[in-house]
Amino acid sequence: MFAFVRRYVRDEIIMTALILGSAIGIFGIAFGVLSVNTGLTTLQTQCMSIFVFTGASQIAAVSIISTGGSQTTALIAALILAMRNGLYGLRLIPIITGSLPKRLLASQLIIDESTGMASAQVDQKDSFRAFWLGGVSVFIFWNLGTLLGSLIGASVDDPKNLGLDIVFPVTFLALLKPQLTSIGRISIALIASFIALVTTPFLPLGIPILLAALAVLLPVFFPSFKYFKDNL
Amino acid sequence: MTWDYIFMLALGAYAFKSGGLIILNKFNLDRFFQNSVLLIPIALLAALITEQTFVIDQAIDLDERVIGLLIALVLIKKKLPFLIIILCPVVTVALLRQMI
Numbered sequence: 001m002f003a004f005v006r007r008y009v010r011d012e013i014i015m016t017a018l019i020l021g022s023a024i025g026i027f028g029i030a031f032g033v034l035s036v037n038t039g040l041t042t043l044q045t046q047c048m049s050i051f052v053f054t055g056a057s058q059i060a061a062v063s064i065i066s067t068g069g070s071q072t073t074a075l076i077a078a079l080i081l082a083m084r085n086g087l088y089g090l091r092l093i094p095i096i097t098g099s100l101p102k103r104l105l106a107s108q109l110i111i112d113e114s115t116g117m118a119s120a121q122v123d124q125k126d127s128f129r130a131f132w133l134g135g136v137s138v139f140i141f142w143n144l145g146t147l148l149g150s151l152i153g154a155s156v157d158d159p160k161n162l163g164l165d166i167v168f169p170v171t172f173l174a175l176l177k178p179q180l181t182s183i184g185r186i187s188i189a190l191i192a193s194f195i196a197l198v199t200t201p202f203l204p205l206g207i208p209i210l211l212a213a214l215a216v217l218l219p220v221f222f223p224s225f226k227y228f229k230d231n232l
Numbered sequence: 233m234t235w236d237y238i239f240m241l242a243l244g245a246y247a248f249k250s251g252g253l254i255i256l257n258k259f260n261l262d263r264f265f266q267n268s269v270l271l272i273p274i275a276l277l278a279a280l281i282t283e284q285t286f287v288i289d290q291a292i293d294l295d296e297r298v299i300g301l302l303i304a305l306v307l308i309k310k311k312l313p314f315l316i317i318i319l320c321p322v323v324t325v326a327l328l329r330q331m332i
Contacts, residue, residue, distance in 0.1 A: 012314055015313075015314050015315060016314055019314065019315060019318055038233075039233075040233055044233065044235065044238055047238060047242075048233075048238055048241070048242070051238075051242035051246070052238070052241050052242045052245050053245070054245050054249075057241070057245060061233060061241060062233065065233055071233060071234065071237045074233065074237070075237050075240055075241055075244075078241050078245075079241065079244045079245070079248075082241075082244060082245040082248050082249075083248055084276060085245070085248050085249045085252070086248035086249065086251050086252040087252060087272050087276065088249075088252060088272065088273070088276070089248070089249055089250065089251060089252020089253035089254075089256070090252040090253070090256055090269045090272065091252075091269055091270065091272045091273055092252075092253055093252075093253060093256070093257050093269075096253060100254070103250075103253060103254055104250060104254065106253065107246065107249040107250035107253050107254060108246065108249065110249040110252070110253060112276070112277075112280060115273055115276075116273060116277055119273035119274075119277075160329070161326065161329060161330075162322070162326050163300070163321070163322040163323065163324070163325035163326030163327075163329065164322060165284070165297070165325075166285075166297055166300040166301070166304075166321045166322055166325045167318055167322060168280070168284050169280070169281045169284040169285045169297070169300075169301055169304075170300065170301065170304040170317065170318055170321050170322075171318065172277045172280050172281045172284075173277075173281055173301065173304055173305065173308060174304070174308050174314065174317055175273075175277060176273075176274065176277040176278060176281065177308050179273065179274050179277075180274070185271065185274055188271055188274055188275055188278075189274050189275065189277075189278035190278070191275075192274070192275035192276070192278040192279045192282075193278045193279060193281070193282040195279070196278075196279035196280075196282045196283055197282050197283075197286060197287070197292065200283060200287050200290055200291075200292070201290055201291060201292065205290070208279065208283065209276060209279045209280065209283065212275050212276065212278070212279035213272060213275050213276055213279075214275075215271075215275040216268040216269070216271040216272055216274070216275050217268055219267060219268065219271075220265065220268055232267060232271070
């Protein structure tokens with residue numbers, strides 16, 4: 001029994017999936033509370049977490065409505081935030097293989113966390129496993145959190161007081177690090193950060209991240225830069 | 233939010249997700265672009281880290297999160313277990329927020 005537990009604790013993919021999932025579950029509670037306090041029913045809130053399933057979009061949509069914005073504004077803002085999942089889908093083409101129904105199901109799990117976990121693995125098989133474990137774990141915890149929050153409905157402690165918001169950048173950094181294997185890749189990461197940072201104050205939520213993605217085209221435009229040449 | 237808007241949001245979000253993975257799969261991308269596609273998570277993870285650490289309400293704001301991220305960077309470099317990499321910055325940030 002202990003050997004069994006030990007094996008799981010040593011499995012970095014499972015640990016990452018569980019830790020990320022738990023943190024997301026707590027933000028799910030906060031989302032559920034916000035959503036029912038904004039006037040959505042528990043059923044509507046839960047359907048969002050199941051069928052929209054992209055946290056930043058859901059939170060943006062509900063926040064906009066809670067501060068008096070229109071439904072159209074909320075929808076557009078949420079869709080802009082959801083666009084980056086399309087880019088992740090492109091990256092995942094060689095990783096998520098299998099029958100069409102399987103890929104249609106996998107599509108729903110394409111989010112920052114699952115893609116980040118998949119792209120951090122060296123081995124193709126590990127990538128596939130990391131995507132599914134990460135995606136399923138986040139899906140379950142986010143939905144359980146949402147349900148709990150929408151049922152409680154009363155104000156709960158802000159997860160930020162517990163420092164839990166730092167879990168996301170820290171996890172993403174841990175997932176990014178193994179991918180920074182060359183100077184070319186490091187330059188792309190730095191330029192992407194820079195684009196996001198300077199455009200954030202001026203552009204609507206979600207757009208800076210999309211613009212940052214343009215950094216991946218640098219090797220296409222500057223193929224003669226020596227660090228973009230080979231083995232990027 | 234009414235049901236019609238929830239439905240549209242779900243449909244749109246799924247269209248993006250499946251569009252990238254399934255529909256664009258049908259096209260053969262140029263070799264250069266294929267390379268670029270593989271780099272997408274690097275750019276997006278870097279941008280997400282930046283926004284989640286240095287930005288609050290669309291304004292640049294350097295606070296305790298920066299300290300948390302620096303601690304994480306050291307722990308990641310030391311290749312410590314993931315649980316430790318996460319717990320140390322979380323506890324630090326929580327304590328710093330209690331003090332302020």
